[in-house]
Amino acid sequence: MSSPLFNQMENALADLRKQQERIREAQERAEKETTTVSSKDxxxxxxVDHRQRLTGLKFSGTRYRTMAPAELANKIVELVQQAQDEANQKSLAVYSAMAPAGFGSALTDMVNGDFDLDKMFDEAVREADSMSGTADEGEGTDRGK
Incomplete structure (x- = not known):
């Protein structure tokens, strides 16, 4: 026999798992992204890759050969930073479309690759279980008494 509260919890858990899969798919799409930026000339x-790490640097023509070393170095740094900024914006766009209000630092963690989706959902399920009273009774208590 199922109670209305149990049915609500089951539906909420099913919705949570669907959202988990949507987020996982977004992570997989984002991980495949690269961003390439060229200088004006x-x-x-x-x-750069999805984590904003430099994965390629290409020199074309001969213009770069006539630059002073410091000028070339500055142009490289500026170009890499531009690519990193664009990659960051791409990642944020992917996740912000599905992020709930107040998601805060977790979105940044996700974009930077430090986000543990499974841990977040496991914690949410544990919290829901504890609020509904479905968690193992006596958990953390001394059963020998």
Whole structure:
């Protein structure tokens, strides 16, 4: 026999698992993303991955050869930072569309690759169980008494 509260909890858990899968799919899409940015004169191109790590640097033509070392270094740094910023914006766009209000730092953690989706959902399920009274009774108590 099922109580209305039990049915609500089951439905909420099913909804939670659906959301978990949508987030996992978004993570997988984001992890496949790369961002490539070229300098205005097209002499330099930088590519970064979804975590904003530099994965490619390409020199085209001969313009870069006539630059002073400090100028070339500055252009490379600026280009890489631009690519990193664009990659960050792409990642935020993917996740912000599905993030609940007040998601806060978890969204940034997700974008930076430090987010543990399974841990978040496990904690939510434990919290829901404890609020509904379905958690193991006597958990953490001394049963020998």
């Amino acid at each position: 097209r002499s330099l191109t930088a590519t």
